[in-house]
Amino acid sequence: MNQQDSLKQLVGQTAAKLVKNGMIVGLGTGSTVRFLVDALGKRVQEEGLAITGVTTSNRTTAQATSLGIKIVDLDDVDHVDLTIDGADEVDRDFYGIKGGGGALLWEKIVNDASTNNVWIVDQSKVVDRIGAFGVPVEVIPFGASKVFAKFEHQGYQPQWRTDEAGQLYRTDENNYIIDLKLGPLTDLLALAEDLINTVGVVEHGLFLNRVNQVIVGNETGITTLTAP
Numbered sequence: 001m002n003q004q005d006s007l008k009q010l011v012g013q014t015a016a017k018l019v020k021n022g023m024i025v026g027l028g029t030g031s032t033v034r035f036l037v038d039a040l041g042k043r044v045q046e047e048g049l050a051i052t053g054v055t056t057s058n059r060t061t062a063q064a065t066s067l068g069i070k071i072v073d074l075d076d077v078d079h080v081d082l083t084i085d086g087a088d089e090v091d092r093d094f095y096g097i098k099g100g101g102g103a104l105l106w107e108k109i110v111n112d113a114s115t116n117n118v119w120i121v122d123q124s125k126v127v128d129r130i131g132a133f134g135v136p137v138e139v140i141p142f143g144a145s146k147v148f149a150k151f152e153h154q155g156y157q158p159q160w161r162t163d164e165a166g167q168l169y170r171t172d173e174n175n176y177i178i179d180l181k182l183g184p185l186t187d188l189l190a191l192a193e194d195l196i197n198t199v200g201v202v203e204h205g206l207f208l209n210r211v212n213q214v215i216v217g218n219e220t221g222i223t224t225l226t227a228p
């Protein structure tokens, strides 16, 4: 395992300890969350930890179910106690970008329904100013090229997200993703507002002040950042 994966495993295993018996837990998506779900599956199997999970992607559902974690639909619970998710970038004000794994829509919905939200990241994700990663935007297929053209016109430097086969990437909702390659961002609130008001956009990957805690894995171990 390379160093980055070791840090992802460390934060995944650390965050799994935050989960208590009886909790309704939101499970994020991505390679870091995979380690979390592995650790939770182990606790379910070895300690009899009783939790109910709601997931943010079909991938996470498949992994969690295979490990014996009970998964229900978000609409079948009245609240979520704690959601643990990864992130692509986060700054010291807890402004973040998600959607590298294409699950930003369900991730934001579960985040919104959750009393507490924790992100688990390796140190490479903590940045002074978010944006270098790009901003993923989920758009419905109908008329998507019109949205793309609008973004081009606005100077947002859009790129279609493609899959391994070179086809347009499809989300779990069968939508497309357009990645905006804007570079480090200054007026985040205005950008978020503009994106969500663009007809055809379903959701964007700017997660602004949506987490209570960020658990960061670095060479010296774990650093926990709490909301400013």
Ligand SMILES: O=C(CO)[C@H](O)[C@H](O)COP(=O)(O)O
Pocket: 028, 029, 030, 031, 032, 033, 085, 086, 087, 088, 097, 098, 099, 100, 101, 102, 103, 104, 107
């Ligand atoms: O937002 C996400 C998926 O939509 C992921 O949480 C994000 O891309 C981080 O992934 P990883 O842990 O693989 O680096």
